[in-house]
Amino acid sequence: MRSSCTHSFSENTANNCAQLRNESYSFLQGKSILKSLAALGNATASQTAFWAGLVYGSCAVQNEDGSESCTIPIGLDIQIVWAYVGKLSNPQAQVLGGRFLFKCKTITCCNVSTSMVTTVMFYDTTIRPVAPRGEPQINWRFPFDFFFPFKAAISGVKSHPASELYIVVLCLFTLNLTRMWHR
Numbered sequence: 001m002r003s004s005c006t007h008s009f010s011e012n013t014a015n016n017c018a019q020l021r022n023e024s025y026s027f028l029q030g031k032s033i034l035k036s037l038a039a040l041g042n043a044t045a046s047q048t049a050f051w052a053g054l055v056y057g058s059c060a061v062q063n064e065d066g067s068e069s070c071t072i073p074i075g076l077d078i079q080i081v082w083a084y085v086g087k088l089s090n091p092q093a094q095v096l097g098g099r100f101l102f103k104c105k106t107i108t109c110c111n112v113s114t115s116m117v118t119t120v121m122f123y124d125t126t127i128r129p130v131a132p133r134g135e136p137q138i139n140w141r142f143p144f145d146f147f148f149p150f151k152a153a154i155s156g157v158k159s160h161p162a163s164e165l166y167i168v169v170l171c172l173f174t175l176n177l178t179r180m181w182h183r
Contacts (some may be wrong), residue, residue, distance in 0.1 A: 001119065001120045002117065002118070002120075003117070003118050003119075004115055004116060004118070005115070006113055006114070006116070007024075007027055007113065007115055007116045008056070008113040008123075009112060009113065009114075010112075011112065011113045013153075015051065017070035017072075018071065018128045020070055020072055021059070021061075021070065021071070021072050021073070022102060024074070024103075025058075025072045025073055026077075027116060027133050028073055028076040028102065028116060028118060029076060029100065029134050034054055034100075035053060035054060036051040036053055036054060037051065037052045037053075037054060037080070037095050038096070038124075039052045039054075039094050039096070040092065040094055040095075042043045043134040044163065047124065052095045052096055052097045052098065053097055053098075054097070054098045054099065054100060055098070055099045055100070056099075056100045056102075057099065057100065057101040057102060058073070058099055058102050058103055059071055059072070059073050059104035060104070067112060069106050069107065069108055070106065070108075071104050071105070071106045071107075072104065072105065072107060072114070073102035073103065073104050074103055074104065074105045074116055074117065075100065075102065075103030075117040075118065075119070076100060076101070076102055076118045076119070077099075077100075077101040077102075077103065077118075077119050077121065078098065078099075078100055078101070078118070078119065078120045078121070079098060079121050079123060080095060080097075080098045080120070080121070080122045080123065081095070081096045081097050081098065081099075081123045081125055082094060082095045082096055082122060082123070082125070083096055083122060083124065083125045083126040083127075084126045084177075085124055088129065091126075098105065101178055103117070113128060113181040129174045
């Protein structure tokens with residue numbers, strides 16, 4: 001998500017680089033500085049184990065005393081890292097951490113308005129585990145290849161005469177069983 005606006009500085013703030021920088025930081029991140037993010041949606045302030053840390057990247061401050069230019073933050077990239085954790089049957093989304101990165105620009109002393117941009121990005125770092133059972137194999141066979149004599153007879157492959165005798169005996173045995181069953 002991205003949002004932007006134009007911020008105008010007051011005349012007396014525009015002449016002081018430190019004030020200009022502080023006003024830009026407070027405009028982008030708010031009056032209070034966040035130190036952590038709730039890792040789960042139902043975390044309370046007393047449960048410190050359920051809070052994830054934040055990393056800040058600020059603008060490099062240069063020696064700007066007496067110069068007509070000032071480096072101020074003009075953008076804030078908020079990056080949230082999260083992942084699904086827990087059982088495969090009921091995974092829960094959990095925030096793992098966050099980072100606030102400020103984009104900086106050097107402006108001149110007479111420039112009293114600048115465009116400010118804030119972006120929020122969510123990064124999914126879920127590593128899906130392997131299922132408890134393996135994937136079915138294509139070449140699975142019945143035990144001891146039970147259907148081999150029938151497959152050989154249908155495919156027309158020349159086989160040993162004993163295997164043909166085996167098929168005939170098996171068929172006769174099956175017929176006798178069915179006759180005995182129906183009596």
